[in-house]
Amino acid sequence: MDRQEDLTHIADTSIDPRTKRTKASLREALGTLLLEKSLEQISISELCKVAGLNRSTFYLHYSNVAELFGQIEDDLLADFRSTLLRYERQVSPRPYRREQPNYTASKGLLQETYTFMLRYRAFAPIILADRSGSRLLTILFNLGEEAFLAEWRSLETEPFQHEGYYFYNYIASGIIGLLKAWHSGGMNESPAEMAELTVKFMYC
Structure with a gap:
């Protein structure tokens, strides 16, 4: 590309x-x-x-380099937000449950996520930085958490609702770790291959 x-x-x-x-x-x-x-x-x-x-x-356009990057961050967030919205109603909030796993929706969203990171690979080191230093990753993480916990509460009975917070952090941190490893390894696998691998880990 x-x-x-x-x-x-x-x-x-x-x-x-x-x-x-x-x-x-x-x-x-x-x-x-x-x-x-x-x-x-x-x-x-x-x-x-x-x-x-x-x-x-x-x-004429920016006062400093940080402002330029801030605008790029805003655009990346808008781009990824549109990706999330396309799959919001398809992704299972409980990917570890085998009773009704939504493999297709999960894989589709994950493939879009890996495609997004490949498209902006030059910015990956900053996007994937520790959340305390990455505004974009912090926003994405929080948006995902809000949506996940809202759906989790609607499906889980009271004794299990407190587990949603921990489960989301477990899954999200794992995916971020895979994105970092994929980037540091040169992104040799295709987004489709990485999505397949991630789903395999999620549902095992």
């Missing part, structure tokens, strides 16, 4: 084409630099050099 498509496909289509190209170049450049160093180590001058733009052009 082309890197520019990889990092900019969710950009606002209503903005001026020239502005869109400029922002796409900056996002692409930031993604390239993040493969080599941390966000804090990237300067505006370095970013502009990689993007082929001057500093004055950068300042």
Whole structure:
């Protein structure tokens, strides 16, 4: 997949084409630099050099590199939120139960999750950082927890409701761990293969 498509496909289509190209170049450049160093180590001058733009052009859109990344985080969150909404009513809240396992829905959502991470692989080290340092991961984790616990409470009898909090953390932490391992291993397996492997672990 082309890197520019990889990092900019969710950009606002209503903005001026020239502005869109400029922002796409900056996002692409930031993604390239993040493969080599941390966000804090990237300067505006370095970013502009990689993007082929001057500093004055950068300042027309952003005040600093952190603001650029913050906008990218917002776009990534919106993109992933739409993915979650597509599968919200299909995923079983109790994947470890064998009575009515929803393998297809679980695998579909997981494959979308791995596809999302592959699409934004340049930003994976920050997306998958410890939740105390990753705004995106914290928001995604909390959104998932709210939805999961609401459905869990509607299905479980009172003696088991307190288990939902622990079960969600167990499953979510495991998936985050697999995403980290997949990324650090070079993402050689396809999203479909990783989804299949994850479902196997969840239902074993």
